[in-house]
Amino acid sequence: MLEAHFKKKLPSFELEADVSISNGILALVGHSGAGKTTFLQCVAGLQTPSWGEINISNKTVFSSELGTNVPIRKRRIGYLFQDYALFPHMTVEKNVLYGKPKEESVSEKVLTAGDVLEMLKITHLRNRYPDQISGGEKQRVALARALMTEPELLLLDEPLSALDQNTRSILQQELLRLQAQWKIPFILVTHDRQEAEMLGDQIIKIDQGKQEIIKGRSKREIIGELNRA
Numbered sequence: 001m002l003e004a005h006f007k008k009k010l011p012s013f014e015l016e017a018d019v020s021i022s023n024g025i026l027a028l029v030g031h032s033g034a035g036k037t038t039f040l041q042c043v044a045g046l047q048t049p050s051w052g053e054i055n056i057s058n059k060t061v062f063s064s065e066l067g068t069n070v071p072i073r074k075r076r077i078g079y080l081f082q083d084y085a086l087f088p089h090m091t092v093e094k095n096v097l098y099g100k101p102k103e104e105s106v107s108e109k110v111l112t113a114g115d116v117l118e119m120l121k122i123t124h125l126r127n128r129y130p131d132q133i134s135g136g137e138k139q140r141v142a143l144a145r146a147l148m149t150e151p152e153l154l155l156l157d158e159p160l161s162a163l164d165q166n167t168r169s170i171l172q173q174e175l176l177r178l179q180a181q182w183k184i185p186f187i188l189v190t191h192d193r194q195e196a197e198m199l200g201d202q203i204i205k206i207d208q209g210k211q212e213i214i215k216g217r218s219k220r221e222i223i224g225e226l227n228r229a
């Protein structure tokens with residue numbers, strides 16, 4: 001579950017975020033420079049909002065009022081970047097194992113690297129290095145490493161944009177399957193409106209920091225409906 005209600009001052013505008021998602025995929029669309037990456041980074045703890053509150057799985061990770069700002073490594077978030085960010089000197093298996101939490105597992109899903117490699121159908125690549133696998137395979141390894149962290153929320157910053165259409169379609173299906181299996185919210189930044197339509201249970205467009213709901217309903221609308229019932 002993610003509930004984020006915050007503002008972040010940027011040099012040319014202020015980003016205003018107000019989202020709520022308990023399960024499923026929230027797609028974030030918008031022009032270049034609209035504030036999408038800033039949104040993800042505020043949720044992850046890589047940037048600090050100017051004002052507001054962020055809750056993940058009912059835990060407050062940021063609150064300007066309470067002075068709470070939980071560091072990124074304690075937020076239980078998987079973050080997938082466009083450029084995969086794999087370690088070139090480590091094998092696929094070592095890259096995946098790198099995601100394993102250092103402390104004892106805190107979730108009921110105790111995962112081995114073998115489980116995750118199998119889940120993403122890359123067991124046969126375990127001993128290869130990143131320069132010996134394709135772009136689509138690299139993205140699977142990056143996804144495997146993110147899942148290995150046992151996240152409560154997965155942030156995906158244009159994860160498929162560097163891939164060819166065929167690989168992209170396969171991985172889109174894979175994301176849907178993983179989300180259904182994992183049952184945690186995914187936030188997907190994409191430039192591709194069709195991808196947002198296909199994968200997003202909710203779609204939010206950001207323009208100059210202001211959000212517009214394209215698909216799904218705002219928390220305010222849902223609460224209003226409950227109050228009227």
Ligand SMILES: Nc1ncnc2c1ncn2[C@@H]1O[C@H](COP(=O)(O)OP(=O)(O)OP(=O)(O)O)[C@@H](O)[C@H]1O
Pocket residue numbers: 010011012030031032033034035036037038039
């Ligand atoms: N480190 C920074 N310092 C100053 N301004 C920044 C910094 N990073 C981003 N910005 C500005 O903040 C605004 C939002 O940037 P952001 O990266 O969130 O946009 P985006 O929607 O993710 O864009 P893109 O689709 O091109 O990745 C932009 O106007 C950008 O110029």
